[in-house]
Amino acid sequence: MTPDNPFFITARIPDPYFCDRKAETEQLIDYIHNGYNVVLKAPRRIGKSSLIRHLFQQPEIKSRYNTLYVDIFGSRDLSDFINEFQRAFLAAPIAKGEKTMKKIKAYFSNPYFSISDSLNGTPLPKIGFTAPHTVEYTLQEMFDVLEKTDKPNLVVFDEFQQIQNYPQRAAAILRSYTQQMNNTRFIYSGSSRHLLQTMFEVSGEPFYKSAMPMNLDIISLSAYREFCSSMFHLYKKEIDADAIDMVYNLFSGNTYDIQVVMKGTFAQTAPREKASQDTALSAIFEILENREQDFREKMNELDNQKERKTLYCIAREGLATGLTSSQMLKQYQLDNASSVQNALKNLCGDKLNLVSRVGKNHYRLQDRFFELWFAKTDGRFDEKISTAKDAFDKERALTGVTSAPPSQSI
Ligand SMILES: Nc1ncnc2c1ncn2[C@@H]1O[C@H](COP(=O)(O)OP(=O)(O)OP(=O)(O)O)[C@@H](O)[C@H]1O
Ligand SMILES: [Mg+2]
Structure with missing residues (x-):
């Protein structure tokens, strides 16, 4: 449906109303295809989240990867992080696909992986997958499922610098999982250049050199001019x-x-x-x-x-x-x-x-x-x-x- 106004101010922008970012999109696709993780940095409101959403819509990504977008803005600790991760995980087609569901079921019916009550640690009776929203996944379980999917995965952690504010040593914990993943590429996106630089460029930090740095610049004036004029033309203005x-x-x-x-x-x-x-x-x-x-x-x-x-x-x-x-x-x-x-x-x-x-x-x-x-x-x-x-x-x-x-x- 044609919108009344083609200038979007939300992060999900339909492709025809998305301005430029061709080079950046290609660069990201290239990194992902070549097996790199990426740390995407830009000041606030430049277009990181929109670019990621746009990337997910590209045929080269959409058809070849399971995509998961995890927004951890506002998360305060590792438990919030896991909740957000789980939300994205359950919403993704991998959790819905019948074949994968079977695999997941088989996986969790393995007595070795009983799901425990997070409050008092006692094992719960085995839970099926009829009501996924009541199921709690541990990080290990989610990463294990991802490692076994048919298609490779692309997982984005948006506002990733947030984990530096958690009381737990979240970076070290997460890195211990992500470094073992062969089937999943990660994009870590965020606006705090300083924090992200520390996390990815200081030796001794858990994520040191684990991702290609990419700075997202503003859209060029010539690209924005062209975009604006074409949007006005589209509506005979x-x-x-x-x-x-x-x-x-x-x-x-x-x-x-x-x-x-x-x-x-x-x-x-x-x-x-x-x-x-x-x-x-x-x-x-x-x-x-x-x-x-x-x-x-x-x-x-x-x-x-x-x-x-x-x-x-x-x-x-x-x-x-x-x-x-x-x-x-x-x-x-x-x-x-x-x-x-x-x-x-x-x-x-x-x-x-x-x-x-x-x-x-x-x-x-x-x-x-x-x-x-x-x-x-x-x-x-x-x-x-x-x-x-x-x-x-x-x-x-x-x-x-x-x-x-x-x-x-x-
Ligand atoms: N390529 C684009 N074409 C048109 N509008 C865009 C484009 N990229 C971003 N925008 C618009 O700019 C605004 C900011 O984009 P976005 O939320 O993606 O930025 P961000 O870098 O993720 O910001 P934050 O750091 O606050 O999360 C959004 O309203 C979005 O609609
Ligand atoms: Mg954003």
Whole structure:
């Protein structure tokens, strides 16, 4: 069925509405076919989960592998992990396929593998498979079943860095299973570059060098331009290239942000009409209006004036640096260098999580809409538009990437 709006903001995107990622999809298929595991890294909202869902739909993967997607976002310990794994395991066709079911049944009817009561450890009477949701699988059991399937398996653990927060030594436990798997390839995906790098690139860590690293970059501007225009065309609408470029630069190519704005821009464009920069701006203003309350609450959550002023200073600067210099302290009426440093620590910390450090000494608000809200409130939106490309280029240079994503497709 044709959707009313072709710009999706959920992780499951039907193929016709999925933008680019051809090179990345091919690269992943290639790794998997050649027997590699992969660790897929990207900042939040760039498109890791969508890419994995897209990969699962590709004929080369769909026909040749049993695919399991395990999202462990929000899991707090190994037991949560096992629950999520089991949920994906039972939902997968391997658990439904009659042939495999027989194998599973035979496997569990083996007296050696009685399923135990997880609360008090006493063996339960043998359980059949009539009500799979009541069955509990141990990690060993699930991995054993996977090892015996006819088709090889592709298992994705999304937000994998989460296991580093578990109280148990989860990485060591999991690695002891995964390293024995011949029939299963793994993709470990996550947004904490630092944690994933530690897990996979520090010798002595259980997952050290157990997967090919792959950094997922933003979608290139040329690919996004082409995609947007074709989506508008599909519905007999048009969009100015300038409007696409403006949105892309304002949001530094962040996939979620640009998709949300394009969704709004598309909705505001009637058939046979052409969306302009003004249409895109009107879509952005509508989003800012809807989030007004959210932004005000965020400001109220800040304990003190110093944090508010420092946040304002970063928002205003866009990509802020030299925050403790006498010129900045004066311009933004900030108290002194140490109070700015304290404020920065809190603003970047897990509790508030409002600011990210870019490169060595630069700071930027995490939520670009929040930055734009400040600009709009101040009547400085035009300034944001005119400086957006420079700020974006600088940001990419600071993070060690050039302005054009390497996967750029023509
Ligand atoms: N190739 C694409 N084409 C169109 N939209 C996309 C594409 N990739 C991602 N998106 C959109 O961008 C948003 C973010 O994507 P996704 O949830 O996959 O990111 P993520 O990297 O997994 O984020 P998180 O770290 O928060 O889990 C989604 O709303 C999705 O619809
Ligand atoms: Mg995700």
